[in-house]
Amino acid sequence: MNFIAPLTNVLRYTARIATPRGVGKLRCAASFSTSSRCWTEKVAIDRETEKLADGVEGESVICWQDGEDVEDFLTRCAPSKLLGRSRIAIKNPWDIERSEGNVEAALATLEAPLQEALSDWNAIIADDTLNKSAKSLKKIEHCERLKELILSTAVQHEVISGKWILIAGSNTVDFQWSRVATGTYDGVLGTRAEVSGNNGMGIHVIFVYTPDFRDLKDTKRVLNGLQKAFQWRPRSIAYKPLIYSLLKITTENPYHLRPAIITSKELEETELEE
Numbered sequence: 001m002n003f004i005a006p007l008t009n010v011l012r013y014t015a016r017i018a019t020p021r022g023v024g025k026l027r028c029a030a031s032f033s034t035s036s037r038c039w040t041e042k043v044a045i046d047r048e049t050e051k052l053a054d055g056v057e058g059e060s061v062i063c064w065q066d067g068e069d070v071e072d073f074l075t076r077c078a079p080s081k082l083l084g085r086s087r088i089a090i091k092n093p094w095d096i097e098r099s100e101g102n103v104e105a106a107l108a109t110l111e112a113p114l115q116e117a118l119s120d121w122n123a124i125i126a127d128d129t130l131n132k133s134a135k136s137l138k139k140i141e142h143c144e145r146l147k148e149l150i151l152s153t154a155v156q157h158e159v160i161s162g163k164w165i166l167i168a169g170s171n172t173v174d175f176q177w178s179r180v181a182t183g184t185y186d187g188v189l190g191t192r193a194e195v196s197g198n199n200g201m202g203i204h205v206i207f208v209y210t211p212d213f214r215d216l217k218d219t220k221r222v223l224n225g226l227q228k229a230f231q232w233r234p235r236s237i238a239y240k241p242l243i244y245s246l247l248k249i250t251t252e253n254p255y256h257l258r259p260a261i262i263t264s265k266e267l268e269e270t271e272l273e274e
Contacts, residue, residue, distance in 0.1 A: 061086065061087045061088070061089045061194065062077055062082070062086060062087070062088050062089070063088075063089050063090070063091075064089065064090040064091065064185075070090070070181060070182055070185040073090065073181065074177075074178050074181060074182075078174045078177075079173045079174060079177050079195045079196065079197055079198070079204050080170045080171075080173050080174050080198060080204075081198070082197030082198060086196075086197045087194045087195060087196050087197065088177070088194065088195050088197070089192060089193065089194040089195075090181045090184050090185060090192065090193055090194075091184070091191070091192040092184050092185070092187050092189070092190065092191050092192060093185065093187070094187040095187070095191045095192075095211075098161070098191065098211055099158065100159060100161065100242065101154075101157050101158035101159035101160060102157040102158060102159070103157070103159055103246060105157045106153055106154055106156070106157035106159045106243060106246075107246060107247070109153050109156070109157065110149075110150060110153050110247070113146075113149055113153075114146075114247070114255065117142070117146050117255055118254060118255070120142060121139075121142060121255070121256060124138045124139060124142060139256070143255075143256055143257055143258075146255060146257060147257055147261070150243055150244070150247070150257075151213070151241065151243065151261070153243075154213075154241065154242070154243035155214065159242055159243050159246070160211070160212045160213055160214065160241070160242070161191070161209055161210065161211055161212065161213070161241070161242045162209070162210055162212075162213035162219070162239055162240060162241040162242060162261075163190075163207045163208060163209045163210065163239070163240055163242075164190075164207070164208040164210075164219075164222065164223060164226065164237055164238070164239050164264075165205060165206070165207060165237060165238045165239070165240060165260075166205070166206040166208070166226075166237055167203060167204070167205060167206075168195075168203075168204045168205075168206055169202055169203065169204070170198055170202040170203070170204065171202075173195065173204040173206075176206065176230065177195045177204075177206060179229040179230060180193045180195070180206055180208060180226070180229070181193060182229075183225055183226075183229050184208070188225050189208055189222050189225045189226065189229075190208045190209045190210045190211075190222045191209045191210065191211050192209045193206065193207060193208050193209065194206070194207045194209075195207070208222060208226060210222050213239070213241040213242075213261065216262075216267065216270065216272055217272050219239060219262075219267065220267050220268075220272065223237075223264050223267060223268075236263040236264050236265040236266075237263065237264045238259070238260035238263055238264075239260055239261060239262045239263065239264070239267070240259060240260050240261065241261055244257075244259060244260075244261070
């Protein structure tokens with residue numbers, strides 16, 4: 001670990017992350033057990049998973065308090081018992097404070113190119129001179145160019161964080177979240193982590209954040225940490241950059257982009273330079 005913050009400055013969770021948005025007092029569980037190690041969860045990146053993941057973007061957050069022991073935090077708020085459209089969050093206390101970049105400038109820069117991309121897509125669809133194979137290739141090339149434009153613009157304006165997305169059931173989420181929260185608190189996972197409350201369907205979403213989507217080695221380190229914490233290897237989980245969330249690039253987005261820039265399976269198959 002390259003940075004150890006002074007004790008008086010750690011455990012800071014800023015108002016821009018923690019500010020509730022019109023949600024009244026949120027109810028948390030008094031306690032829960034983490035003894036069970038058996039669970040069944042939906043972890044593959046698919047249509048429904050992405051809908052759930054993006055459905056909790058921008059909701060209010062209950063945060064770990066300054067100086068609070070992680071076990072006390074886990075006892076105070078269990079995601080399986082949390083009512084309302086909200087999330088629980090914890091920050092890596094040993095990580096430096098990070099800016100989310102110039103979000104407004106990034107979105108403003110992309111506004112015109114995204115409109116142009118919609119027109120270009122429609123032009124491809126309407127081009128009767130292209131056979132099916134050629135049209136498919138054009139679509140792939142179009143999406144790849146747009147993806148690179150979005151990501152390069154994000155880098156230009158330092159909007160570079162991202163997150164792993166996991167799906168958990170209400171019967172197992174407390175145990176899974178305890179592993180993620182403890183790993184984040186101990187500084188062995190990402191910069192912060194969040195979990196959604198009970199959505200009424202028994203499904204929760206866990207986010208594990210990394211500081212830079214370009215840093216595949218660190219992104220893979222966090223993935224390995226998750227697999228070690230759970231002693232489990234999912235079929236595939238999704239990694240999504242912040243800029244995609246800001247642009248609301250969900251499964252059914254108008255730009256026809258995949259909501260994730262990489263999956264755990266793809267990352268494991270990627271050879272990274274030492």
